[in-house]
Amino acid sequence: MTAKINAARINAALGPVAGEVTELLGSLGVDPALWQDGGRAVRSPVTGEVVAHVAEASAADVGAAVERSVAAFHAWRTVPAPRRGELVRLLGEELRAHKAALGRLVTLEAGKIVSEGLGEVQEMIDICDFAVGLSRQLYGLTIASERPGHRMMETWHPVGPVGIITAFNFPVAVWSWNAALALVCGDSLLWKPSEKTPLTALAVQALFERAAAAFGDAPEGLSQVLVGGGEVGAALTDDARVPVISATGSTRMGRIVGERVAKRFGRSILELGGNNAAIVCPSADLDLSLRGIAFAAMGTAGQRCTSLRRLIVNEGVYDELVPRLAKAYGSVTIGDPRAAGTLIGPLIDKQAYEGMQAALDKARAAGATVHGGERVAVAGAEEAYYVRPALVEIESQVEVVKHETFAPILYVLRVGGLTEAIALQNGVPQGLSSSIFTNDMREAETFMSAEGSDCGIANVNIGPSGAEIGGAFGGEKETGGGREAGSDAWKAYMRRATNTINYSRTLPLAQGVSFDVEG
Incomplete structure (x- = not known):
């Protein structure tokens, strides 16, 4: 709908x-x-x-x-x-x-x-x-x-x-x-x-x-x-x-x-490219998660390399979180980025808009339910491209989900457990940023371990965007x-x-090599 x-x-x-x-x-x-x-x-x-x-x-x-x-x-x-x-x-x-x-x-x-x-x-x-x-x-x-x-x-x-x-x-x-x-x-x-x-x-x-x-x-x-x-x-x-x-x-x-x-x-x-994901676990603070997801997915009109593009939600909290998220998507303020209260400005150009619509068409063809995604008319900006962010409920990680569309599209997938969630997150060609919302220490540590996120950035209880300059920024795979x-x-x-300085009067060689000459 x-x-x-x-x-x-x-x-x-x-x-x-x-x-x-x-x-x-x-x-x-x-x-x-x-x-x-x-x-x-x-x-x-x-x-x-x-x-x-x-x-x-x-x-x-x-x-x-x-x-x-x-x-x-x-x-x-x-x-x-x-x-x-x-x-x-x-x-x-x-x-x-x-x-x-x-x-x-x-x-x-x-x-x-x-x-x-x-x-x-x-x-x-x-x-x-x-x-x-x-x-x-x-x-x-x-x-x-x-x-x-x-x-x-x-x-x-x-x-x-x-x-x-x-x-x-x-x-x-x-x-x-x-x-x-x-x-x-x-x-x-x-x-x-x-x-x-x-x-x-x-x-x-x-x-x-x-x-x-x-x-x-x-x-x-x-x-x-x-x-x-x-x-x-x-x-x-x-x-x-x-x-x-x-x-x-x-x-x-x-x-x-x-x-x-x-x-x-x-x-x-x-x-x-970054096709960044967030995992929401059963123990997550859903109020905190909702705020983190909303900014990461909708901020900058979805035009950050670290924008949240895939939301992987445990089945135990899916029916509570996703309707609240859909409500936020339907009421967020769109318009002149100079105006007080505006949260979402325009896409950069027509090409970005057309790329977004093409991706949504592919998602619908794969059986997805799309909330939003339509162009928003703004007086005085007939040649600009304002859009309602799209929340896309989809059953599996089909090809369009694995592709980064540089626009405010958030694909939502339901999962049964953390192992499945991490496999879905890592199952794309990109590896920039990732996050998990959980209050379970074991889940958080597993996510940040060698068997967890394969991305250059792995966050806990914040979204994948908003990196600070003190840490090295970047990612793996196609990133x-x-x-x-x-x-x-x-x-x-x-x-x-690499410099080696000999301050002795002899010339021993590395690895025990012997090479003596007379001159």
Whole structure:
């Protein structure tokens, strides 16, 4: 049964976006020539209107940018790491000072509600703080040597220019996860933002340039933005002078990037698809579970890589939880993401909407019951794509359930026990994030053990989304295996050298090898 739309809870008054975008870009210091004189049209998902025309890079432009980046790297790698951290600290201060404007621009360009737009900028500030501390903690190891009079150790060195390819759904935060770490590690930056969200990238670059000016001696070309489509991405990915490519996006994109980088023996940090699940056990606090599920599944209009897409509910609590969840789905506030009280803004574009409808059609053909999923009409936004989130009750994990549809669709499956639940959760190609709602210690520990979740993130009594920057972020299987942000993710932006120093007057060889010569 399709949920009835509560029209009174849908905001129906949208103002023009283009004028507000112009004002924000001006306040953030973006050169008008970058977004007024170009050929690529940028549309806001809030109304569907064109808000800018950005200048695009060519493949030749990419080559020149890489050359500048290499020169910048050669200068930047000689700067002491704590000094490099000072630049990142200044960037964090610029982000603090312009949090409201940049967060608002994220809302207008990506369609996120106000708190999520601001939260994304806060995430940038947080990773800058983390990286500043990291700049004094790029530790190596001292390793026991089997040879007397010898010391063995490892040292870490800057690796070179880092290419960063980001997706529309986190247009600035994902860049910062990579950029803040790469900068303190001694690397230069080349950023290809999504062609759907280039304006926020131009704004961040303007703030970086302010921080660099305050820093005083940052090399020219240390951070560059390359706006464009597939041609730009291919040129960046294929350039052997860029030893590391960090790419966030679909599994399809990751297969292309990973293969091209591997052909030239480069290094890839891949953050790809996530088909994330939550298990609800009989002992779960259902009030807590309902809140955690609702945000994880509906937040950002289901356009997070960590969005909850599969809900695996024990049969003992299914009939109590799922009707309550369906009620929440039917009453959630949809509309202008700038409006107070709105919880769900628009999908990014028509393609996302059509992908959602195609998936729902496949689910219905498989016998599923679909609650919601219909397009919501919002006055003044006829070219935008607002939808009611879809709750899909389905009997088995058919093929459409195993595929990640980047939209607010939550498939609900009934199970008998934890072993079956974990097998269902792990039975998809993706392995990003996962969660379990339980008050049973054994269930929680089993879920986090080697026989439990096979994902890079495994949470207990919270949903799969909302990761903090202190932990390494990333997943397994078709998610790509990359790690960004906290823990020891910084090592991906450096090269390791193992060093052995002989401070004796003899030359014993390892493994007892004897090789004496006379000279």
